[in-house]
Amino acid sequence: DGGITQSPKYLFRKEGQNVTLSCEQNLNHDAMYWYRQDPGQGLRLIYYSQIVNDFQKGDIAEGYSVSREKKESFPLTVTSAQKNPTAFYLCASSIPTEDGELFFGEGSRLTVL
Amino acid sequence: QKEVEQNSGPLSVPEGAIASLNCTYSDRVSQSFFWYRQYSGKSPELIMSIYSNGDKEDGRFTAQLNKASQYVSLLIRDSQPSDSATYLCAVVMDSSYKLIFGSGTRLLVRP
Numbered sequence: 001d002g003g004i005t006q007s008p009k010y011l012f013r014k015e016g017q018n019v020t021l022s023c024e025q026n027l028n029h030d031a032m033y034w035y036r037q038d039p040g041q042g043l044r045l046i047y048y049s050q051i052v053n054d055f056q057k058g059d060i061a062e063g064y065s066v067s068r069e070k071k072e073s074f075p076l077t078v079t080s081a082q083k084n085p086t087a088f089y090l091c092a093s094s095i096p097t098e099d100g101e102l103f104f105g106e107g108s109r110l111t112v113l
Numbered sequence: 114q115k116e117v118e119q120n121s122g123p124l125s126v127p128e129g130a131i132a133s134l135n136c137t138y139s140d141r142v143s144q145s146f147f148w149y150r151q152y153s154g155k156s157p158e159l160i161m162s163i164y165s166n167g168d169k170e171d172g173r174f175t176a177q178l179n180k181a182s183q184y185v186s187l188l189i190r191d192s193q194p195s196d197s198a199t200y201l202c203a204v205v206m207d208s209s210y211k212l213i214f215g216s217g218t219r220l221l222v223r224p
Contacts (some may be wrong), residue, residue, distance in 0.1 A: 009196075015203075030209065033211070033212070037215075041216055042117075042201055042214040042215050042216035043157070043201065043214040044214075044219050045211060045213070046210075048211055050210070058211070067216075071194060088154075089170070092155055094210075094212075096210045097210065098164065099145050099164060099205075100210060101147070101159055101162065102147075102157075102159070102203075102212055104156040104157055104158075106155070106156050107155075107156050111148075
């Protein structure tokens with residue numbers, strides 16, 4: 001079955017540690033995205049990539065980094081520079097056209113202890 | 114000014130009623146609009162997409178788009194308790210095709 005797989009689903013981190021969230025898709029989509037969601041809030045765009053080896057900052061990129069070395073993979077690293085990293089992180093992919101539907105993974109919930 | 118605005122709610126309706134969810138957006142050139150449903154702790158799922166002015170119906174759901182007023186809405190007929198969720202409006206902004214989300218409206222359908 002085609003889809004997007006995020007791992008881990010739950011992650012606990014101590015302050016000052018970097019963590020990497022995995023996102024893999026087998027939908028053959030060119031575009032991939034990372035969103036952050038805080039309780040009671042909508043989704044805010046962190047980074048997006050429309051093609052391999054290229055990515056752009058979204059609205060809240062500070063304290064995060066990404067790579068896009070393969071079409072299927074778009075990992076997100078939450079660095080120690082991110083001051084308030086506890087949140088629900090959602091990865092998505094799409095065909096990069098104006099009417100391209102976003103397909104979401106199940107999300108990763110990060111808690112900083 | 115936020116790019117995509119929604120009333121946070123909660124919007125409470127009795128079972129069987131019509132729920133009306135509204136969304137305004139700031140970018141006049143936006144062409145693609147989406148409604149997603151999100152249950153607590155889960156990822157969003159697409160309910161409707163709409164690209165041209167007017168109404169688009171799919172089962173109990175109707176999306177309405179008015180580009181002149183920069184307004185898109187979602188009507189849910191015969192609301193069921195299982196429709197209780199947060200509904201997110203999303204708009205494709207500019208030529209980058211990135212999707213910008215509103216903060217969502219929480220819908221409660223009372224049995």
